[in-house]
Amino acid sequence: MPSAPLTVPVQGTVAHSPEGPLLRLSRRLDGHDTFLTGSLDIADSSVPVRILTLDDVTVLRPTSGFPAPADGEHWHGRLRLPHGLRPRSVPPDLDGAANQEGRSLDALDEAELRYVLTFLSESTTPDIRQARIEAVVSALPTTTGRTQ
Missing domain, CATH: 2.40.30 (Elongation Factor Tu (Ef-tu); domain 3)
Structure with a gap:
C-alpha cells in the first residue's frame, strides 16, 4: 500500500x-x-x-x-x-531464519535494526545475503522457553 x-x-x-x-x-x-x-x-x-x-x-x-x-x-x-513515511520492516527471509532458530528480533533497538537492514540490503549476491542473515541471527538472543 x-x-x-x-x-x-x-x-x-x-x-x-x-x-x-x-x-x-x-x-x-x-x-x-x-x-x-x-x-x-x-x-x-x-x-x-x-x-x-x-x-x-x-x-x-x-x-x-x-x-x-x-x-x-x-x-x-x-x-x-511524495512517498510519505515508510516503516522499517523485517524482511521475510530474516524473520523466517530467526523464527527457525528460535531467536528474537525484538531484542534489536531502532538503531540496531536500521544497521541490520542496511547490512542486508548491501548484499551483492544471494550467498552473501544468506551468510549475513546467519551472522545476524546467531547474534540474537533465544526466545523465552526454548532450549538450545
Whole structure:
C-alpha cells in the first residue's frame, strides 16, 4: 500500500562538500528510508533533494543548482516527501531464519535494526545475503522457553 505524501518542517545548518552544498538537519529524520528524494521549500523556492539518513544525522543534498548560504549558516524550510513515511520492516527471509532458530528480533533497538537492514540490503549476491542473515541471527538472543 503506498504511503501518503508528507510535509515536514525542517531546519539545520549548511556545510559545503566537493559535490556541492549539504543541508544538515538539526534533528535526525526518523521513519524515512535512506537515499530517498523529496523537495525542500526554502527561501521562496522548491529545491529537489536527496535524503541521506545516517546513524545519527540526516543530510539533504540538493540535486539541482542551489545557491546555498555560507558554511555554518542556519536555514529552515519544509521538506516535501511524495512517498510519505515508510516503516522499517523485517524482511521475510530474516524473520523466517530467526523464527527457525528460535531467536528474537525484538531484542534489536531502532538503531540496531536500521544497521541490520542496511547490512542486508548491501548484499551483492544471494550467498552473501544468506551468510549475513546467519551472522545476524546467531547474534540474537533465544526466545523465552526454548532450549538450545
